Amino acid sequence: MKIIQIVLIYLFAFLMLAGAFNHIYAPETYKAFIPNFIPEQLANILSTIAEAIIGIALIIPKYRKWAGLGFAILMILFLPIHIWDLTREIPAIGSKVGAMVRLAVQILFIAAGWWIYKSYQSKN
Incomplete structure (x- = not known):
């Protein structure tokens, strides 16, 4: 489990x-x-x-806890944009299906x- 978590952390850092x-x-x-x-x-x-x-x-273990919280908050702040995009006649992502997938990924990113x-949390 720990190796999966580290891989995901570095993936999110890269993203x-x-x-x-x-x-x-x-x-x-x-x-x-951008509205x-x-x-x-x-x-x-x-x-x-x-x-x-x-x-x-996210790369620096000492700050990783706060980076995780910051990542979740940033994704929450971006969430209305993805919802708004889904409600547009032609989403910026290209299609309604693409916009729905992007919204689902956004929720996964928050989690x-x-x-x-x-x-x-218990490590710092």
Whole structure:
């Protein structure tokens, strides 16, 4: 079980760091996901910072508990965007099925962040 958890933690760290990099390298990738009332550049900057901090913290065992909680909170903050995308006539992800899968994955990510947090709660 421990090896699966470590692999998942490093996978999530990679996803967070790759996402942070992509917000800088190709911010237009996220344009369709950002509601009109949120400034696009601000959303990309804040997402970059949050994802980079969480990604780095997941790698460092001392901060892993808080990174798990941060990951869960960030995924909760992104949840309304995925719900909103699912309700659009043409989702940013391309199809209703794709949007439903993305929403399901988002919920799994929330659970995974909470699992990391709870797993490391007694260790710090």
